[in-house]
Amino acid sequence: xxxxxxxxxxxxxxxxxxxxxxxxxxxxxxxxxxxxxxxxxxxxxxxxxxxxxxxxxxxxxxxxxxxxxxxxxxxxxxxxxxxxxxxxxxxxxxxxxxxxxxxxxxxxxxxxxxxxxxxxxxxxxxxxxxxxxxxxxxxxxxxxxxxxxxxxxxxxxxxxxxxxxxxxxxxxxxxxxxxxxxxxxxxxxxxxxxxxxxxxxxxxxxxxxxxxxxxxxxxxxxxxxxxxxxxxxxxxxxxxxxxxxxxxxxxxxxxxxxxxxxxxxxxxxxxxxxxxxxxxxxxxxxxxxxxxxxxxxxxxxxxxxxxxxxxxxxxxxxxxxxxxxxxxxxxxxxxxxxxxxxxxxxxxxxxxxxxxxxxxxxxxxxxxxxxxxxxxxxxxxxxxxxx
Amino acid sequence: xxxxxxxxxxxxxxxxxxxxxxxxxxxxxxxxxxxxxxxxxxxxxxxxxxxxxxxxxxxxxxxxxxxxxxxxxxxxxxxxxxxxxxxxxxxxxxxxxxxxxxxxxxxxxxxxxxxxxxxxxxxxxxxxxxx
Ligand SMILES: [Zn+2]
Numbered sequence: 001x002x003x004x005x006x007x008x009x010x011x012x013x014x015x016x017x018x019x020x021x022x023x024x025x026x027x028x029x030x031x032x033x034x035x036x037x038x039x040x041x042x043x044x045x046x047x048x049x050x051x052x053x054x055x056x057x058x059x060x061x062x063x064x065x066x067x068x069x070x071x072x073x074x075x076x077x078x079x080x081x082x083x084x085x086x087x088x089x090x091x092x093x094x095x096x097x098x099x100x101x102x103x104x105x106x107x108x109x110x111x112x113x114x115x116x117x118x119x120x121x122x123x124x125x126x127x128x129x130x131x132x133x134x135x136x137x138x139x140x141x142x143x144x145x146x147x148x149x150x151x152x153x154x155x156x157x158x159x160x161x162x163x164x165x166x167x168x169x170x171x172x173x174x175x176x177x178x179x180x181x182x183x184x185x186x187x188x189x190x191x192x193x194x195x196x197x198x199x200x201x202x203x204x205x206x207x208x209x210x211x212x213x214x215x216x217x218x219x220x221x222x223x224x225x226x227x228x229x230x231x232x233x234x235x236x237x238x239x240x241x242x243x244x245x246x247x248x249x250x251x252x253x254x255x256x257x258x259x260x261x262x263x264x265x266x267x268x269x270x271x272x273x274x275x276x277x278x279x280x281x282x283x284x285x286x287x288x289x290x291x292x293x294x295x296x297x298x299x300x301x302x303x304x305x306x307x308x309x310x311x312x313x314x315x316x317x318x319x320x321x322x323x324x325x326x327x328x329x330x331x332x333x334x335x336x337x338x339x340x341x342x343x344x345x346x347x348x349x350x351x352x353x354x355x356x357x358x359x360x361x362x363x364x365x366x367x368x369x370x371x372x373x374x375x376x377x378x379x380x381x382x383x384x385x386x387x
Numbered sequence: 388x389x390x391x392x393x394x395x396x397x398x399x400x401x402x403x404x405x406x407x408x409x410x411x412x413x414x415x416x417x418x419x420x421x422x423x424x425x426x427x428x429x430x431x432x433x434x435x436x437x438x439x440x441x442x443x444x445x446x447x448x449x450x451x452x453x454x455x456x457x458x459x460x461x462x463x464x465x466x467x468x469x470x471x472x473x474x475x476x477x478x479x480x481x482x483x484x485x486x487x488x489x490x491x492x493x494x495x496x497x498x499x500x501x502x503x504x505x506x507x508x509x510x511x512x513x514x515x516x517x518x
Contacts, residue, residue, distance in 0.1 A: 134406070134508035135482050136458045136468050144453035145471060152451075152494045196455040244423030244431040245479035249451055249472070373482070 005387035008098040008106075009222040009229030010091070012041025012215030013343045019179045019328055021113055021209040026058055026331075027068045029111035029211045034069055037213035042225045043105060045070050050103030050216075052090035054081035058112060058331070065109075076103035082237070082376035083368025084278060086110070087214075087335035089378040092235030094216040104218040111211020112331025140204060140281065142372025144196035147283040149249045151198065154298030156286065158198055160305050162189035164282035165202050165325050167309035172322025174353040179206040180326040203282040205323070210330035212340050219386065230346040230362070234265030234381035241374045252284075253377025254291035254365055262293075265361070265381035269293040272381075273359045274345040275316055276338035278367040279323040285309075288365050289318075292379070311354040320345065320354035335366040339380070346384050360384050392436035398428045405440050406509045409502045413479060415441045422477035445476035446499065447512065452485055452492035466506075473498055473512055486511040 014036030016029060030053070038044055048071050053062045062079040076097045080089050087110055094106035150156045169184035184202060192202040222229045240253035262268055269292060277288040286300040294316060295303045311317040321327045321341040324334040342362040344350040361383055368376035393401070405412045415422045418435030422443075429436050452471030459465045469485035469492045483500075484507065485492045498512040 134510060135470055135484055136455065137470050137482060138455055138457065138461070140457075141453050141455040141468075141470055144455070145451040148453055148494065149451040195457050196453045198453075242425070244421065245425070245481060247480060 006095075006231035006233050006383065007219055008095040008216050009219070009231040009386065010214045010343050010382070011217045011222045011225050011227050011229045012037040012039070012043065013213070013340050014040055015212045015337065015340045016111065016210040016330070017177055019177065019208040019210055020115055022116060026055070026060055026112055027065060029113065029209075030065060030109050030213070031069055033111055033211045033213040034107055034109045037107070037109070037215050041215040041217065041227060043215060043217070046073065047105045048107045049073050050076040050094060050097055050106030052078045052080070052094055052106060052108040053110070054079050054086045054090070056081065071107070076106070082239070082378065084280065084333040085237075085335050085366030085368035085376045085378040086333065087339060088364055088366035088380055089237045089376070091214065091216055091232060091339065091380055092237060092378065095232040095235060098216065098218045104221055106216040107213065108216060109211070109213035110331060110333060110336045112333070113209040114207050114332050115209050137372065138196070139370060140199055141196040142370045143281040143283055144199045146249045146287065146371045147198055147281075150283060150286060153250065154301065156298075156301035158190065159186060160301035161198070161203060161282045161286070162186050163304045164279070164285045164309065165189045167304070167307070168279065168319055168323045168325040171311060171320045171354050172326035174351045175322050175327055178322040178327040179208050180322070184326075199281060199283070205280050205325050205329045205334065206327070207332065208328040208330055210328050210337075212330070212336040214336075214339065214343065228347045230343045230382040231384070231386045232380065233267070233361070233383040234261040234263070235379065236260035236264070237376070237378040239374065239376050249372065250287065250290075250297065252287040252291050252367055252371055253375055254288055254379060257377045257379040258292035258365070261379040261381050265383065267361055267381065272316060272361050272363050274320070274342065274356045274362040275318050276342040276362065276364045277318050278334050278338060278365055279319060279325050280329070280334060280367065282325070284367055284371065285318065287371065288367065292363065292365060311356065317354065317356055320350055320356075333368075335368070335378070338366065339364050342380075342382055346382050393428050393438060395428055398426060401440060402426050409500060409510065410440070411443060411447070411481070411500055411510075413441060413443055413475065413477070413481065414438050422475070422479045424479050424481045443475040443477055446497045446515070447473040447475055449485065449492060449494050449496050449498055450474040450480050452494060454490065454492070483510065483512045484508045486513045488513075
């Protein structure tokens with residue numbers, strides 16, 4: 001696949017500033033972030049002709065949300081739901097829709113208030129109900145299986161996993177909005193309560209209310225806006241399911257989506273200046289680094305230990321907002337929050353302490369559902385220039 | 388069930404019978420021969436409807452394991468639960484409950500299913516002697 005010039009760019013972006021939202025409804029949050037992203041783009045509700053939103057898991061349909069927002073001129077809608085990676089997939093779909101002439105101004109929005117829910121969300125039995133009846137596999141226990149296997153196959157250490165959290169926290173101390181806006185030590189991670197061997201409480205992402213939105217627009221709209229854009233240079237999505245029992249826990253789907261997204265963009269892993277990697281748990285980042293080709297399989301542990309993720313001293317800073325591990329994980333889905341930091345890096349809007357100099361190319365990788373069973377994968381390559 | 392499709396109700400009944408008998412609920416496609424898990428009324432490899440439970444050709448070994456200390460939706464007071472994937476010679480991996488007496492399931496160990504005790508699932512994979 002030969003790379004071509006990007007036809008769409010992220011020209012508006014907005015992150016809800018709060019991490020705990022006791023008032024209002026989820027629809028109110030999504031209205032806030034949607035209007036914020038449109039204002040950032042210099043556009044209005046009346047300009048939106050593409051709407052990308054997955055809310056059925058919250059009881060909020062795309063149709064009802066479009067009505068709430070006042071979207072009356074839609075020519076393209078998409079409620080793709082692949083769990084935490086949904087927004088990353090949707091931005092790729094928006095670029096495709098714009099390339100196909102199906103819309104010109106696409107609004108991609110999400111939000112949620114898990115801290116306000118009385119009960120935990122239901123487990124995802126669905127099609128796999130027949131295997132789950134006799135196995136008590138929580139979300140963290142599933143990722144613990146992946147971590148144990150990684151330690152067994154590659155000699156990855158408990159300390160190397162912990163360094164992912166430490167790196168996120170060193171970034172989060174520059175983000176006053178972060179849920180955990182302070183540095184965490186290696187010892188604090190290793191001393192936090194053991195939840196499911198080998199994962200401890202501080203290996204887990206935070207749970208927050210909140211949300212975010214981006215506006216993906218056609219090239220002429222971007223150019224007329226006069227705003228800096230993060231051009232959508234490449235994208236790809238896939239699923240790594242259980243495959244009838246032939247799953248490989250060391251694969252996360254990025255071994256497919258990474259090469260495909262890079263090929264579309266006409267660049268390789270070595271050209272990437274910044275990466276937003278989905279970090280539901282510390283182990284999630286290690287698999288993303290390997291499967292995207294930022295290092296060899298099994299080499300992510302030593303890479304992280306060397307400080308590779310850190311903005312201050314790295315060739316490839318990762319999650320400079322503090323990530324899901326320290327900043328936010330609204331609606332238990334990190335795809336939007338991670339995308340927003342990549343857009344800041346490309347536009348030069350990140351905090352000065354973590355801003356990457358001359359950030360030409362950024363990667364966003366989303367990992368949805370569960371790496372232990374059925375995982376979704378979506379990769380974006382964003383660029384400062386359209387080609 | 389060789390020549391006709393298995394209905395969902397028949398599959399559920401057959402799965403119950405397998406678990407009650409303490410047998411491993413692995414399935415195989417009678418069209419393409421592929422073994423698969425989890426149980427369903429068609430082959431995920433070729434789509435054929437002729438599928439049946441079968442006994443694996445050799446022992447299971449632990450592929451991945453963890454001790455969940457917050458089972459039952461995060462209950463701090465519940466006893467820890469051992470869960471993991473076991474792998475069969477057919478190359479299929481199955482999510483199961485493990486029961487290592489020392490509380491420390493080990494990757495690579497050979498395990499065999501036994502009927503679970505009080506408060507346990509019906510099938511628990513325990514280490515065989517010497518492993
Ligand atoms: Zn078959």
